[in-house]
Amino acid sequence: MSRRAIVTGAAGGIGLAVARALVARGDQVVLTDLDEARLAEAAGDLAQPYVVADVASDDGISALLTRADQEFGGVDLYVANAGVFRGFGLDAPESDWALSWDVNVMAHVRAARALVPRWVDGDGGIFAVTASAAGLLTQLGSPTYSVSKHAAVGFAEWLAATYGDRGVQVCCLCPMGVATPMIEGGESREESEARLGHKAVSTAGAVLDADTVAQTLLEAIDAKRFHALPHVEVGRMYAQKAADPDRWLAGMQRYRASLEV
Template sequence: MSRRCVVTGAAGGIGLAIAEALVARGDRVLLADLDEQRVREAAERLQQPWFAGDVAAEPGVTDLIARADDELGGIDMYVANAGIFRGFGLAADEFDWSLSWDVNVMAHVRAARALVPRWSTEQPGVFAVTASAAGLLTQLGSPTYSVTKRAAVGFAEWLAATYGDRGVQVAALCPMGVATPMAEAGQTATDPDARLAHGSVATAGETIAPEDAARVLLEAIDEGRLLALPHPEVGTMYAHKAQDTDRWIAGMQRFRGSLEA
């Protein structure tokens, strides 16, 4: 059965890969992004509707959902994929923190606030978020990313615990390195903390294609799992962290030292 889907951050990277995978399944997808030209071009190629706007702000979320209602007749799946990776080291300023919190966390909250009341066991919906392995572990170099992605996973867990048996399926995508423009930006970073942040992502595990991340997310949704882990080793690390946090921290310190050296 065809689903009516919305994917944010869909002009490229993981978001576009998710949109492409959904369209390949026969779903209708509204692609949303801040970049009007790129999201329009992507949507036209896929022959799907599009929306350009700030989907982290409440007015943008309201407009996006209204557009989906007009174009699709409702929403069966919402993928809150848009995210940013900025703010490095303890010197990350108030703007970096505020923007990271809005895009990486509150965009999810604002969308869920509008959508969850629509869904029920009779008319279920899927709410998926693109978080990060950093949301389960941590992110060297970037406190803003580490904290906000942890919060994104925490919100997904809360949403699942509160509404998961009431018609709202929740999934959280938590990859390590993915070959996207966001990841490629680290190649030109000059700030030591930014280099550490990007370097830790590049060396922690295999860098995968966005299509692989999208596939794992949809598999998790199909199987009714909360966590979608394109890098299975993240689950092992997460378990080790819970079993002996101090030992895990010591390992992260050694990893940081190796990168700084």
């Protein structure tokens, strides 16, 4: 059965890969992003509608749902993929904290507020979140990314615990390094903490292509799994962290020191 989907952050990277994978399966997709030129090109290639919208705002989400209702008659799947990787070190400015919280967390909350009531009262739906391995483990160099992605995972867990038996399936994608513009060129940054953060992302494990990550998400949705882990070692690290956090933190300190050399 084909789905009616919305994918945020769909002008490139994981979002575009997810949209492409959904269309290949016969699903209908509204793509959205703030980068109008790249978004229009992506939507044109896929022959799908698009909306330029700020998905961290209620107005942006309302515009998306209105377009999906007009085009498809509803929404079965919402992929909250848009994210930012901003703010490095303890001195990260308040503006980076605010932006990270708004895009990486509150965009999910606002979308869920709009979608969950219609799904609970109707035929149900799927809420998929692109979080990060940083949300299960941590992110060296960037407190804003680490904290906001932990919160994204936490909100997804709460949503699943509260509505998972009432027709709302929740899936949380937590990759490590992915070959996207978000991490490309990171080691050339001037700030040492920014270089550390990007180096940690690119060396912690294999850097996967976005299409592989998208397929992992769709496989997890089909299997009704909460976690979608493109890097299987993340599950093992997450278990080690829970079993012995002091040992895990000591290991992270050694890893950080090795990257700073």
